[in-house]
Amino acid sequence: MLFEYYYNAPTIGYKGIKKIEKRVARYYYWQGLRSDVKDYINNYISCVRTKARRHRPYGELVPLPVLSNL
Helix, strand or coil: CCCHHHHHHHCCCCCCHHHHHHHHHHHCCCCCHHHHHHHHHHHHHHHHHCCCCCCCCCCCCCCCCCCCCC
């Protein structure tokens, strides 16, 4: 596939969505190119597994208070 060539090439390395989009857009263009690149990168299995989480860890669950006025 086209994205594999631009995203997995050892000389290019793993770049972000915008850089891969620019590389592909140099030679090819179609409606929805950006969303196709984004979908490919976000669903690429080795990147999904190794991506660092960018949010704080979730806290413990706390039960909601029970109203006794009923």
